[in-house]
Amino acid sequence: MKAYKDMSKEELLTLKAALEEEFKEEEAKGHNLNMARGKPGFSQLDLAMPMLDVVNSTSDMRTVLGNDTRNYGDLDGIGECRRLMADMMGVKKDNVVVCGNSSLNIMYDTVSRSMTKGVNGSTPWCKLDKVKFLCPVPGYDRHFAITEFFGIEMINIPLYDDGPDMDLVEKYVSEDAAVKGIWCVPKYSNPTGISYSDEVVKRFANLKPAAEDFRIYWDNAYCIHHLYDDMQDEILNILDECEKAGNPDMVYIFSSTSKISFPGSGVSAVASSQANIDFIEAQMTIQTIGHDKINQLRHSRFFKNIDGLKAHMKLHAELLRPKFEAVLDTLESELAGLEIGTWIKPRGGYFVSFDALPGCAKNIVAKCKALGVVLTGAGATFPYGKDPQDSNIRIAPSFPTPEEMAAASKVFVLCVKLASVEKLLEDMN
Amino acid sequence: MKAYKDMSKEELLTLKAALEEEFKEEEAKGHNLNMARGKPGFSQLDLAMPMLDVVNSTSDMRTVLGNDTRNYGDLDGIGECRRLMADMMGVKKDNVVVCGNSSLNIMYDTVSRSMTKGVNGSTPWCKLDKVKFLCPVPGYDRHFAITEFFGIEMINIPLYDDGPDMDLVEKYVSEDAAVKGIWCVPKYSNPTGISYSDEVVKRFANLKPAAEDFRIYWDNAYCIHHLYDDMQDEILNILDECEKAGNPDMVYIFSSTSKISFPGSGVSAVASSQANIDFIEAQMTIQTIGHDKINQLRHSRFFKNIDGLKAHMKLHAELLRPKFEAVLDTLESELAGLEIGTWIKPRGGYFVSFDALPGCAKNIVAKCKALGVVLTGAGATFPYGKDPQDSNIRIAPSFPTPEEMAAASKVFVLCVKLASVEKLLEDMN
Numbered sequence: 001m002k003a004y005k006d007m008s009k010e011e012l013l014t015l016k017a018a019l020e021e022e023f024k025e026e027e028a029k030g031h032n033l034n035m036a037r038g039k040p041g042f043s044q045l046d047l048a049m050p051m052l053d054v055v056n057s058t059s060d061m062r063t064v065l066g067n068d069t070r071n072y073g074d075l076d077g078i079g080e081c082r083r084l085m086a087d088m089m090g091v092k093k094d095n096v097v098v099c100g101n102s103s104l105n106i107m108y109d110t111v112s113r114s115m116t117k118g119v120n121g122s123t124p125w126c127k128l129d130k131v132k133f134l135c136p137v138p139g140y141d142r143h144f145a146i147t148e149f150f151g152i153e154m155i156n157i158p159l160y161d162d163g164p165d166m167d168l169v170e171k172y173v174s175e176d177a178a179v180k181g182i183w184c185v186p187k188y189s190n191p192t193g194i195s196y197s198d199e200v201v202k203r204f205a206n207l208k209p210a211a212e213d214f215r216i217y218w219d220n221a222y223c224i225h226h227l228y229d230d231m232q233d234e235i236l237n238i239l240d241e242c243e244k245a246g247n248p249d250m251v252y253i254f255s256s257t258s259k260i261s262f263p264g265s266g267v268s269a270v271a272s273s274q275a276n277i278d279f280i281e282a283q284m285t286i287q288t289i290g291h292d293k294i295n296q297l298r299h300s301r302f303f304k305n306i307d308g309l310k311a312h313m314k315l316h317a318e319l320l321r322p323k324f325e326a327v328l329d330t331l332e333s334e335l336a337g338l339e340i341g342t343w344i345k346p347r348g349g350y351f352v353s354f355d356a357l358p359g360c361a362k363n364i365v366a367k368c369k370a371l372g373v374v375l376t377g378a379g380a381t382f383p384y385g386k387d388p389q390d391s392n393i394r395i396a397p398s399f400p401t402p403e404e405m406a407a408a409s410k411v412f413v414l415c416v417k418l419a420s421v422e423k424l425l426e427d428m429n
Numbered sequence: 430m431k432a433y434k435d436m437s438k439e440e441l442l443t444l445k446a447a448l449e450e451e452f453k454e455e456e457a458k459g460h461n462l463n464m465a466r467g468k469p470g471f472s473q474l475d476l477a478m479p480m481l482d483v484v485n486s487t488s489d490m491r492t493v494l495g496n497d498t499r500n501y502g503d504l505d506g507i508g509e510c511r512r513l514m515a516d517m518m519g520v521k522k523d524n525v526v527v528c529g530n531s532s533l534n535i536m537y538d539t540v541s542r543s544m545t546k547g548v549n550g551s552t553p554w555c556k557l558d559k560v561k562f563l564c565p566v567p568g569y570d571r572h573f574a575i576t577e578f579f580g581i582e583m584i585n586i587p588l589y590d591d592g593p594d595m596d597l598v599e600k601y602v603s604e605d606a607a608v609k610g611i612w613c614v615p616k617y618s619n620p621t622g623i624s625y626s627d628e629v630v631k632r633f634a635n636l637k638p639a640a641e642d643f644r645i646y647w648d649n650a651y652c653i654h655h656l657y658d659d660m661q662d663e664i665l666n667i668l669d670e671c672e673k674a675g676n677p678d679m680v681y682i683f684s685s686t687s688k689i690s691f692p693g694s695g696v697s698a699v700a701s702s703q704a705n706i707d708f709i710e711a712q713m714t715i716q717t718i719g720h721d722k723i724n725q726l727r728h729s730r731f732f733k734n735i736d737g738l739k740a741h742m743k744l745h746a747e748l749l750r751p752k753f754e755a756v757l758d759t760l761e762s763e764l765a766g767l768e769i770g771t772w773i774k775p776r777g778g779y780f781v782s783f784d785a786l787p788g789c790a791k792n793i794v795a796k797c798k799a800l801g802v803v804l805t806g807a808g809a810t811f812p813y814g815k816d817p818q819d820s821n822i823r824i825a826p827s828f829p830t831p832e833e834m835a836a837a838s839k840v841f842v843l844c845v846k847l848a849s850v851e852k853l854l855e856d857m858n
Contacts, residue, residue: 070694265498289692
């Protein structure tokens with residue numbers, strides 16, 4: 001296989017003509033495929049349907065402690081659900097508050113509260129001239145949307161195979177008191193799929209922030225979302241590491257069952273130090289009388305414990321693996337050696353991240369769209385939607401069937417090839 | 430029955446001795462009763478249990494429009510649930526966004542958003558020196574807690590039998606641009622049980638605010654919470670009236686099924702003009718990917734339509750009426766003519782509001798507590814927990830059984846009598 005960059009103009013023009021022919025053929029097929037969002041597929045959702053039976057009109061609606069889940073009370077979540085989420089997040093039950101249906105909402109509330117009330121008594125961010133967040137890139141568009149919404153300046157930090165560029169993180173955090181946070185997806189990162197190494201986690205825990213109200217926003221969304229039995233990433237416990245390092249209050253951990261039970265009808269949780277939890281609850285008690293405890297009961301009774309959660313996620317993995325492999329196999333068989341793109345084979349999570357030749361991502365996404373294959377918008381994985389290299393594309397294989405993923409992947413590599421040829425030819429002029 | 434105020438010192442001392450005797454007798458009974466919070470009773474909750482069966486593992490989980498409620502989507506709520514809530518709130522479906530499990534949370538978010546982002550583009554309140562809210566009193570403690578939390582100055586407005594003192598409301602709203610809102614429970618008000626007259630609603634709709642970002646926070650929590658079939662309060666539609674008056678954006682309406690299905694596991698909604706809804710959704714789309722649509726489906730299928738809701742609330746009324754009447758009968762039979770307290774007989778809602786002689790409320794609540802009867806803290810119905818008259822006490826009859834309510838009411842009137850005698854004697858010295 002000859003690398004495109006080594007081709008002559010003539011070779012590229014010949015290739016271009018052939019690819020354009022293929023493009024027309026695909027166009028004629030009238031595809032209608034979507035790889036844009038990390039939505040679980042129908043078969044995954046079906047796995048959780050029996051959960052809807054475990055709490056019914058004949059159920060005892062009381063918690064283990066005897067509290068009626070149907071009435072007000074238990075602001076921090078019912079005990080058995082706190083236990084379940086604590087075990088999933090690898091923290092102590094006392095450090096967990098179970099919330100509503102969305103960890104994104106907890107993150108939003110956490111930033112919003114910092115704007116109006118500060119962090120554990122610090123100056124409210126809305127009173128400051130400048131607040132900045134570090135954003136490992138590529139990253140999760142909805143994280144960046146929250147900080148952008150509140151007018152927080154976002155600073156790109158390169159994300160490597162073992163985590164963010166920690167030299168840069170340490171420099172910013174220790175030197176600039178306006179830096180108040182960093183968005184992290186430490187395990188099976190969205191979108192690259194990498195997990196933070198032990199060294200990276202330790203360096204996080206040992207940060208020496210210039211700002212007392214600096215916090216790590218640790219979105220452990222994919223903590224038990226492995227794709228393989230025999231290749232599972234594990235990350236160090238950041239809460240323990242922060243405590244060891246004398247920074248007990250420096251991290252908020254977020255997670256949810258959105259991609260375990262039902263997106264939108266799961267339960268979410270935040271874990272942190274007692275001081276942070278106290279501050280969060282002082283706000284939460286103003287915001288709500290309590291979250292949906294019947295749904296918490298439903299989750300606790302269906303999954304029973306961490307082993308139940310893990311067994312359920314094994315079933316998810318069996319459904320997701322063929323979809324991921326459909327993409328990865330196509331990338332490998334069609335693009336290897338062409339030097340027009342790189343990607344990481346993830347061992348878990350929800351995405352495959354593809355780096356095209358600089359300047360090609362938008363064109364690839366547009367071409368796919370023209371063929372009826374919807375991808376996440378190019379740039380979405382960067383703050384302000386601006387990928388400085390116009391290179392990164394997030395592929396979400398979970399929602400289509402494996403067959404659809406194979407068809408979509410075929411379209412994708414075709415568009416990568418064509419956009420790359422166009423770019424190389426353009427660069428020659 | 431001789432009014433206490435007409436008694437001589439000697440008569441009062443004799444009465445005091447007799448009441449203290451009674452007090453000891455009640456003390457010996459070791460009561461353990463709670464009239465503090467507006468929690469539905471077990472029998473009310475039992476009525477909604479079949480709701481837990483209507484969505485089960487064999488259900489078609491798609492909305493009428495075919496959207497899968499188990500997955501992401503439908504940020505503004507599933508169509509059938511928007512219809513249900515719209516009909517309940519008396520507004521058009523397009524003006525409604527169905528949210529999570531708590532209307533309090535929507536109110537909190539609405540104020541919080543105004544702090545950080547302003548109102549439809551106005552200056553964020555956190556950038557202003559002073560923000561004020563008008564608070565009809567007595568009112569709902571959790572409303573006041575939100576505004577207090579955000580450092581908003583609260584101004585007491587007397588609440589009469591037909592609504593707030595509108596002369597005062599008009600004066601503040603038209604003259605002071607720092608006045609950004611007013612908390613209202615327009616129907617079966619918490620705690621007095623009164624409903625706003627048509628004239629009051631019209632005067633609200635015709636306010637001429639000095640502040641462009643002034644809004645009416647219309648918490649229609651008890652919109653279908655009648656106690657009687659033949660005596661039902663109806664209020665004018667504030668959204669229509671505001672539109673007619675050329676103030677289409679001036680009101681947010683909040684409601685929920687917390688006291689219809691399950692507190693904490695119901696659905697909530699906000700209704701407003703299209704411009705307001707657009708602004709709310711622009712924020713909501715940053716905050717969450719969507720609310721719990723399976724629970725929305727559960728509610729829609731169980732209640733079916735507004736008639737289903739009303740039929741269900743008729744069953745609630747049958748359970749609540751005896752409890753309210755246990756309180757009201759005791760107040761009537763024990764206190765009429767003594768001129769040591771006034772109360773309103775509510776036709777709906779969740780509370781009986783009692784006004785003791787000035788300076789007696791705290792003492793009454795303390796005495797009740799000493800006898801094992803827990804009441805909402807005196808002062809809770811006023812901003813900052815400060816009742817200037819120390820007079821108002823909120824009684825919540827819903828949670829205890831009718832028998833318990835009768836026993837608790839007996840304790841209550843005893844404590845009212847004793848505290849009143851103590852006060853009158855004190856005033857003589």
